[in-house]
Amino acid sequence: MLRNSFTKWLWDNRRSMVTWALSIAGVGAMYAAFWPTMDNPAMREMLENYPDELLEALNYTDIANPAGYLNATVYGLVVALLTVVFSLSAGAKAIAGDEEAGTLELILAHPITRVRLALERFAAFLLVAAVISVTLFVFLLVLSGPAHLEGISTGSFLAMHLHLFLFAALFGSVGFGVGAATGRRGLAIGVGAGIAVFGFAANGLLNQIDGLEWIEGFSPFQWLNGNSPLQNGIHAGDALIMAGLAVLLVTVGLLLFRRRDVAV
């Protein structure tokens, strides 16, 4: 565990990582387990009486089947928001958080390049993000019988969870990239939170304004499940844009991290 900076970072953050994985997967599974109580005529009738704009804002437009329900509640809301919080803070901690705590300096005074150290830590974050996505995937597979999640194949769940992983990687790379470039954890989290708020609004509110429908195309929440990988499989465009932006943010962050003064 102490061999290199990748395993060391995992080891140092083991408690918070396990807590996050269980919380996100647990909350997601809990919402999924409510599906049978939603799946009845009375509930459907109640939702039909809601204004369309409200349903659109809540992503509840297609809630009459398990995939639509999971898109609205699990992937469109609780798991998405928790993933944003986890990924942003874990990404920002990797460099900026460590630097502000004053503990990065000692490591960088050792014979390791900044880029190598940063990449090892980002890789550790990616592994945890993958573990979280897989944990929720396993929970939902186990639940799919008891919770009557009919019509969603294992492959569809896999596709959705690949999107979820890329979504986590994207927000992780915002926290990581801005943090590595500036050394300021608060700024990194602030930028990421701004993107999340904009993305959430663009996906549910702004896109309802006439002439602004296109704006949802710029929302990470749209890329996550706007094209419903649960029903349609992997959406190559959405997956690529999340992966591409993550690579770009990490690369730019590393380039600036290499050039700047550390721990001033």
Add this chain to the structure above:
Amino acid sequence: MPEIAIATVGLIKDYGRTRGLDGLDLEVRTGEVYGFLGPNGAGKTTTIRLLLDLIRPTSGSVRVLGLEPREDGIQIRRRVGYLAGDFLVDGRQTARELLTYLANLRGGAGADRIDELAQRLDLDLTRKMRTLSRGNRQKVGVIQAFMHDPELMVLDEPTSGLDPFLQHEFSTMIRDAASEGRTVFMSSHVMSEVQRSADRVGIIREGRLSTVEGVDDLRQRARRHIEIVFDSPVEPDGFSSIPGVSDLTIDGTVLRCRLDGRADRLVKAAARHGIVTISAEEPDLEELFFDYYERQGAGGDAS
């Protein structure tokens, strides 16, 4: 191995609009113990961070062990042991975990010496870092700076927080390292911290090196408090005019004064009387150090 372990020429470092270093010319010879003295904020830590490539110079040149930090930072850091002014680490790990990891960053170099050094400094390696006192944390810092037998040690205020026993042990470690031919560059804001172990001291003020002296020379030139007890009362005449003598008081048979520089004339003057005892305090270099500060400050060194 180059003769010069650390060389900076015209080194300037700006932080935004404030100037951290203002043309520092520093030369540390291979194998010497160099005390880098200056008040807080004079640029000591800035200099040290430049040596390790943690920060980059605005202009001027730096060479460490003949290499350039910007180009060969990895090589330099492999051959250097560094102890920061405040040794900060994640508190949730044990001292052994931390030291093992740090050794692994060096490809395992020094891992086999952790136990020996911990024993020497009386440190319990199984304790979590956050449960250690400041002094014990500092011991961990000393171990990681020494364990891989670096050619050059860069120590930023190394004995702050150590008790007198450990300060002594630490001085011994420094002298041992020097006798093995290693170079030690240690900063401090108090002379007493370095006068025990340093061969030379450089005094930095407002980002520039103002003086470099051998510690032995300093000691010879330092002001001493002298007390001479005669067997019969003496008169001040014949003493007050001696160069270097100041604050002269004569109280019956007891003469007290301060002496700058050589004692020759004073002793010869005293020898004309019957002497019971002579005592001279070990020179307080701290005082000398303050003299430098004051002289420089009054001299208008803004240039």
